[in-house]
Amino acid sequence: MNILEIDQLSLSFGGVKALEDVSLRVPKDTITTIIGPNGAGKTSLFNCISGFYKPQQGRITYQGKPLDGLRPPKRAGLGLARTFQNIAxxxxxxxxxxxxxxxxxxxxxxxxxxxxxxxxxxxxxxxxxxxxxxxxxxxxxxxxxxxxxxxxxxxxxxxxxxxxxxxxxxPEVLMLDEPVAGMNREEKEDMARFILDIREEWGITILMVEHDMGMVMDISDHIAVLNFGKVIAEGDPGTVQKNPDVIKAYLGNSDIESLRRKLNPNREAA
Amino acid sequence: MRIGDAKQTYVADEAIWTTSTQKFWFSILLLGLLIFPLLANSYLLYLGCLVGIAVISTTGLNILTGFTGLISLGQAGFMGVGAYTVAWLSTNTGLPFPITLLLAGLMAAAVGFLVGLPSLRVKGLYLAIATLAASVFLHFIFAEWESVTGGMEGLSLEPAHLFGVTFRSDFAMYFLIVPLAVLAVLAARNLFRTRIGRAFIAIRDRDISAEILGIPLLRYKLMSFALSSFYAGVAGGLFAYFYRVVTPESFPLTMSIFYLAAVIVGGMGNLLGGILGAAFMTLVPEALKLLTAALTPFFPNAPVFMSPMLEIIFGALIVGFLIFEPHGLAEIWRRVRRFFHLWPFRS
Structure with missing residues (x-):
């Protein structure tokens, strides 16, 4: 069952399309992660779910009911909690x-x-x-x-x-915007453990935005990849990792071997 | 040095006074407030009443400006609403003071609620201007609505009374004003250890986070305005009973600035700061006058020289506080307490 469903959401600021036809499901009791390069629209999507931005198109369904027109405090009352990228x-x-x-x-x-x-x-x-x-x-x-x-x-x-x-x-759904950004290794491990425990012990569904690929691949059940406001891949960590579109979005080139060659000298220098 | 204050229950841990030392000093303070009128001369008694009224109003403004982060220049206007309500009610209905004061507070709260409406959209200096406009508007109503407010001549009223007791002298008024001031501060102290007070501070610190936590901004901002104005209304009502005459000139715009300065000098978002600020703003001009009088025997032309200087000295004192003690008088108090907590060690 999906606790949160996002259907063909579009959001633009003037001419800039922040989100375009974004559809995403968050299955209940999972850790679902949204990844994507900077400016892909991850935080914009969070802001749409919290109710700060009003998408021009599409709908967000939470526990089977549409969230349209509800102000942020109301959504909080329904069980949508959130943390911010820059601590608030x-x-x-x-x-x-x-x-x-x-x-x-x-x-x-x-x-x-x-x-x-x-x-x-x-x-x-x-x-x-x-x-x-x-x-x-x-x-x-x-x-x-x-x-x-x-x-x-x-x-x-x-x-x-x-x-x-x-x-x-x-909350029923806990949205975490970059929970481990800027942390050292030990702090990251603590946080990953807390997130897993929250899901296990409290039965809270987690929707997370995160850049740390090691952690994302380790703890996520379900991953969606955003690039330039569009969902380009969705699935379990193994599938997403192998998806050529994802590799291209992150590395800018689908020819992995050539990239490896480019990257290797740097690594040796470091 | 303060040690051994571990608590067994959460009730004890969240009490206002957590140590017996604090309870002891608070009892001493209450006792002092009780004995003061028996020893004080009429001039000190008069000042005591003024400080009491100022404490109530400053605490109200502190809730709004210091804790909720909404700057208001309407405090004198709200006090005026309270004062006129009391004057009108006691002359036309003869109700006893507990009811007139309560209605004064409620009337001011209603006006404050309306004045607070723009606060969802405008913040900071813009809100200050909006409340300034409201204050000018209220002043206009006081002066022009002659059938109710008596126009420029204002209203005069009978002393406060209850069960055949009349509060005519300053001595009697002291026992009306000071307990209410203590009550007002304690109520505010309670407010800030419950959910509503926390919501106010949340709005001040980061309003977006507050919304995410389920705090509807407009409702809480209006609540803060209404509560702050309620305090102002009660203070204004006491002002009316104290002077027994209310005119539009009783509540000039400078009075609003006076209260804002009291909050800032005392320490924004600190209830003790509000009390100290109110006392400072009321007593320092008087102290400067006394200084002038004391200098006159030695310098015969001291009054001529000093009277224009008083305002300048007073202003310089405020500026000095802002520069050297930006967290207000409350911060000085905190340092003194810390010294005694740590004694014989030093921080």
Whole structure:
């Protein structure tokens, strides 16, 4: 079953076609990855799914229902969570408050309740705190930094906090925009492990954009390749890797042998 | 040095005062506020009332500007709405003060809600201009809607009363204003440890992320405007009971700037900063006047020389704070606390 289906989506800014007839399925309980060269439209596609961009054509179906016309907060309420390519945490807040914000849609306290902080309002806050501590902070191993302001944290940890915030939304589909970009090897391995665990233990479907081919091929169940706004290949990692169009899009030439020859001297020099 | 404050429950961990030292000092503060009017002379009592009103209004503006990131120059206008509501209600209906103050707050909140409507589209300085326009518009209504506001002459009203008790003197008003100010700050403190307060800060820090987390921007921005104006309305209502006369000139545009300056000097997005800023902005001009009076015996022409200088000195002080203490008075306070937490070690 497909939890998310994208049908013939087209998006253009003026004359620039960011997405052209993009169709894509995200099967439930899989790790689906979108790859493609810079400017291929991967993040634009994410923004269409989140509701920031309004595609001129096509439709996005989530759990069998069309998402047309829903504002981003509504989509969040339906269980679509997301992280950003360039970390979008609230820098003035502590790690704990950032994560709690993820639970915002599942909380009900109104303005008056907030002002008196008594009875139901307090119970709800405590329930959220407990759940965040037990399920998320423990799981992502960030208990030592929970009181720190996000702005002081190293990059890898900030990425992890952003993931924690998305998990607090209790999503059905988690969209990760370049989760390991700019990380060192150890941080990448941690993140890959978290992503696999999230799928296994939480039953969350993952839709990911990533450039790190090693990781993509290792953990993905399903891969779609975008180039110049079009899907040029789709399938499991083995199939996509062998697809000549994909090789051409990435390396600019389908003659692999000649490319190898070109690349080899560089490698020796390095 | 502060050690051994590990907590067993999340309730204890998220309390406002987490150590017995903090509870002790807060009790001392409350006790001090209680004893102050018994010892103070009428002038200090008058200043105490003014600071109390300023604290309520500044806290309100801090919620909007400091925590939600929406600059407003409408605070004096909203206070005016509250003051006129109280003046009109108490003269025409004779309702007791808890009801008139509540209605003043609600009326100001309704006006604030309307003024906040452009905030979805415009931010920063543009929003400041939009609220400035609203403030001018409100001033116009105060001056021209004579059947209700009494025009340029304004309205005068009877002192606040409840169950046969009349709050006529500054001494009595102090016991009306200061508890409300304490309550207003505590309510705001509560707000920022629950979901709504967090949503406000999220909008200030990164509004796109806030939307992705399911926070509808317009609804929360309007909520912030309404709450901030509610505080202003209550402060304005107390202002009306305090002076017992309300005219359009009671709430000039410079008053809005006064409150914005209080928020900035105190420390944006810091409730303690709002309190310190309000006290600073209210007391420093008075202190400068006292200084002038103290200098007069030695320099007979000090008043002539000093009175035009007061505004300049006051302005220079504010500029100085912005340069040397950009995080406001609250930051100084934080450093002092840190010193005592770490003592006998040094940071």
């Amino acid at each position: 945490l609230f820098r003035g807040m502590t790690v704990l408050d950032n994560i709690k914000l993820g639970a915002h849609v599942h909380m009900k306290t109104g303005l008056l309740g907030s002002l008196v902080y008594f009875g139901r309002a307090r119970r709800e806050e405590m329930a959220v705190r407990e759940e965040v501590e037990r399920r998320i902070i423990d799981f992502l191993e960030i208990d030592h930094i929970r009181r720190q302001p996000v702005a002081n944290l190293p990059y890898g940890l900030q990425k992890r906090v952003e993931l924690a915030r998305a998990l607090a939304m209790k």
